Amino acid sequence: MVCDTGVVAAMEETCGYEVQSIKGLKNIIFGGEGLFETVVSGPGKVWLQSMTIEQLASLIVPYVPSK
Numbered sequence: 045m046v047c048d049t050g051v052v053a054a055m056e057e058t059c060g061y062e063v064q065s066i067k068g069l070k071n072i073i074f075g076g077e078g079l080f081e082t083v084v085s086g087p088g089k090v091w092l093q094s095m096t097i098e099q100l101a102s103l104i105v106p107y108v109p110s111k
Contacts, residue, residue, distance in 0.1 A: 049082045050096030056088035 049063060061084045084090050095103075 045084045045090060046081055047084070047092060048096075049080045050098070051092045051094070052082050052084065052090070053093040054091045055084060056090075058088035059084055059086045059090060061085070 052061070055061065061082055063080050063082055066079055066081055
């Protein structure tokens with residue numbers, strides 16, 4: 045499975061992963077996914093989250109009370 049690095053939440057111990065740089069200048073510029081991707085392989089379950097930690101934090105910040 046190839047996915048954006050920021051959406052991998054967890055995987056079973058039987059899975060392996062490798063972080064690779066995105067190939068191709070057009071993919072880097074127009075892909076919208078950043079410079080890296082995660083390749084998960086092997087038998088086992090993988091859990092993905094629908095947004096990255098940065099996206100989640102930006103949505104929560106307006107609701108955090110401040111002094």
